[in-house]
Amino acid sequence: MRFDRLWINARIATMAAGAPPLCPGALGARNGRIAWLGPMAALPTHEATETIDCGGRWMLPGLVDCHTHLVFGGDRSREFELRLEGASYEAIARAGGGILATVRATRAADEAALVASALPRLDRLLAEGVTTIEIKSGYGLDRDTEARMLRAARRLGAMRAVAVVTSFLGAHALPPEARDDRAGHVARLCDEILPALAAEGLVDAVDGFCEGIAFTPEEIAQLFAAARRLGLPVKLHADQLSDLGGAALAARFGALSADHLEYTAESGVEAMAQAGTVAVLLPGAFYVLRETQLPPVAAFRRHGVGMALATDCNPGSSPLTSLLLAMNMGATLFRLTVAECLAGVTREAARALGRLAEIGTLEPGKACDLTLWDIEAPAELVYRIGFNPLHSRVFRGQPC
Numbered sequence: 347m348r349f350d351r352l353w354i355n356a357r358i359a360t361m362a363a364g365a366p367p368l369c370p371g372a373l374g375a376r377n378g379r380i381a382w383l384g385p386m387a388a389l390p391t392h393e394a395t396e397t398i399d400c401g402g403r404w405m406l407p408g409l410v411d412c413h414t415h416l417v418f419g420g421d422r423s424r425e426f427e428l429r430l431e432g433a434s435y436e437a438i439a440r441a442g443g444g445i446l447a448t449v450r451a452t453r454a455a456d457e458a459a460l461v462a463s464a465l466p467r468l469d470r471l472l473a474e475g476v477t478t479i480e481i482k483s484g485y486g487l488d489r490d491t492e493a494r495m496l497r498a499a500r501r502l503g504a505m506r507a508v509a510v511v512t513s514f515l516g517a518h519a520l521p522p523e524a525r526d527d528r529a530g531h532v533a534r535l536c537d538e539i540l541p542a543l544a545a546e547g548l549v550d551a552v553d554g555f556c557e558g559i560a561f562t563p564e565e566i567a568q569l570f571a572a573a574r575r576l577g578l579p580v581k582l583h584a585d586q587l588s589d590l591g592g593a594a595l596a597a598r599f600g601a602l603s604a605d606h607l608e609y610t611a612e613s614g615v616e617a618m619a620q621a622g623t624v625a626v627l628l629p630g631a632f633y634v635l636r637e638t639q640l641p642p643v644a645a646f647r648r649h650g651v652g653m654a655l656a657t658d659c660n661p662g663s664s665p666l667t668s669l670l671l672a673m674n675m676g677a678t679l680f681r682l683t684v685a686e687c688l689a690g691v692t693r694e695a696a697r698a699l700g701r702l703a704e705i706g707t708l709e710p711g712k713a714c715d716l717t718l719w720d721i722e723a724p725a726e727l728v729y730r731i732g733f734n735p736l737h738s739r740v741f742r743g744q745p746c
């Protein structure tokens with residue numbers, strides 16, 4: 347067998363469902379893809395341009411952050427202070443702060459400024475082993491600024507060794523100029539803005555915020571119908587602050603994922619199971635908002651709904667740029683097991699992006715995106731707080 351690069355003497359957690367670790371294992375890559383992996387003892391006769399001895403380090407798939415609002419203008423630390431003084435997230439939003447404060451700052455920023463401010467956040471995530479990141483629009487709310495955000499997201503992907511998957515979140519909040527014309531605004535989102543951005547190749551999926559302070563289930567259904575006409579997959583910020591039936595709505599449209607889900611009822615969980623919709627849990631937002639309502643983890647388990655974990659990196663409810671910490675929070679706050687947390691930032695996160703055939707587990711034929719860690723057991727990645735044991739990251743077969 348011919349490999350461009352071969353990693354030997356690794357302890358490999360492939361994260362393929364039910365697969366035992368390979369200890370010691372080897373993995374060979376060719377043309378950016380995994381050509382072979384297995385126990386060292388089974389390594390076939392081969393030629394490799396480069397061989398890397400992992401010295402017993404643990405190897406996992408590259409991590410996938412499947413829900414971020416990484417690109418935005420401005421800063422919201424003042425709102426953090428207001429919340430400490432007792433103001434609620436919803437009250438700040440209703441008073442024109444919150445998402446709309448970031449919308450004003452984002453509209454005032456050009457593409458270069460958006461890229462420059464997002465880059466250090468991206469670099470923090472990459473330093474922890476992220477190789478695929480989802481980035482949403484949603485702080486422009488008009489055609490030009492939404493396009494600028496998505497172009498900035500694509501540019502970030504060209505600047506670093508990482509795959510960027512974009513989501514159009516034009517239905518994140520009602521912009522002030524549309525206050526007296528909700529219906530007209532939703533129609534413009536569906537019939538003008540989304541099709542234009544999709545035609546420019548900027549949209550990999552369509553997202554919305556279904557909530558009392560955002561859009562109704564009926565409005566989201568209109569948006570999802572527009573996405574369907576364009577052949578784009580959908581996902582939804584659902585049941586974060588109240589139960590509007592968002593999870594069931596997402597499932598009805600065959601959504602890749604429904605995200606947040608603190609207030610999701612059992613019927614919503616059942617609908618997700620039927621549709622194969624992944625539950626994306628966002629403990630950073632739960633922590634920042636001091637939520638007390640836990641997502642229905644036991645029901646997800648009972649119904650076999652896959653659970654992913656993500657940072658939800660955003661300037662308001664989750665100023666978090668650590669997927670390792672998101673895992674720790676998933677375990678401590680949501681009582682996920684270590685295995686669920688690890689799957690939540692690899693296999694299930696890849697499934698939530700509709701990319702499981704390509705990434706998320708280490709299997710022959712998939713992209714060679716992987717991470718090497720200075721740890722004694724994978725549980726350390728979940729257990730330790732504020733500690734980053736990443737040794738190195740490999741993207742499409744290239745160490746970086």
Ligand code: DI6
Pocket residue numbers: 444445448518555583586631658660661662663664
């Ligand atoms: N839910 C969230 O947690 C973020 N967006 C959303 O729909 C918050 C965004 C923000 O506060 O800027």
Ligand code: FE
Pocket residue numbers: 413414415583658660
């Ligand atoms: Fe979000």
